[in-house]
């Protein structure tokens with residue numbers, strides 16, 4: 001028995017449950033893509049996703065009323081929409097109208113028959129800047145490089161190092177305050193998956209472990225601050241930030257990504 005607890009697949013029921021939840025979460029990102037247009041508000045995107053998750057997928061949007069306690073209010077919406085310099089946990093609102101050149105992350109977590117699927121990607125509104133495109137592309141590459149490091153016997157520091165070294169080689173920076181997480185029947189479980197680190201350090205990965213890899217990469221400095229709404233994380237220097245996320249499992253020879261979309265050919 002391993003001494004460090006972690007979310008893991010225990011049997012075929014768990015595996016089928018995580019595959020279904022991951023697929024459904026991915027479907028929401030595919031469904032919302034054509035709706036990401038100039039003039040649409042982030043609240044519109046939240047309502048469309050909420051209705052789809054509840055009515056079409058028969059799932060629960062995990063962010064809605066998540067967290068809270070210890071002086072923090074629970075998250076009030078069903079998805080996170082993080083526009084431009086927002087790092088993560090942006091709250092959808094009718095006052096945030098998307099305009100040409102905006103870039104945003106939409107982060108979807110569904111609960112499907114008790115299992116969680118958690119995934120996010122970057123969207124462009126009209127034509128983004130050269131920098132925004134490069135930051136988004138490099139951040140997606142960081143996520144894939146982290147995933148490539150996953151196999152039994154590898155260590156958590158190997159994942160972090162793969163991500164950090166690629167981001168910093170491009171003179172971008174890795175956000176330290178948020179990390180990937182174990183996930184299955186619990187939304188945010190052990191272990192913490194840091195997006196920076198040293199190779200050969202940290203917990204050893206074992207077949208069956210389930211977690212997310214979700215690097216947040218900044219165009220400027222890594223520092224962030226939390227807005228008075230207690231959720232929205234923004235870059236301190238107000239430069240752009242990007243994020244991509246998948247939910248996956250450690251398999252005998254690498255990993256299985258539960259939240260893969262049709263557009264992804266790995």
Ligand code: MF3
Nearest residue numbers: 063066075080089107109118
């Ligand atoms: N989906 C986010 C993650 O990747 C967490 C969102 S929690 C919320 O872990 F409350 F902010 F929605």
Ligand code: CO
Nearest residue numbers: 118212214245
């Ligand atoms: Co996550």
Ligand code: CO
Nearest residue numbers: 107118119245
């Ligand atoms: Co997420």
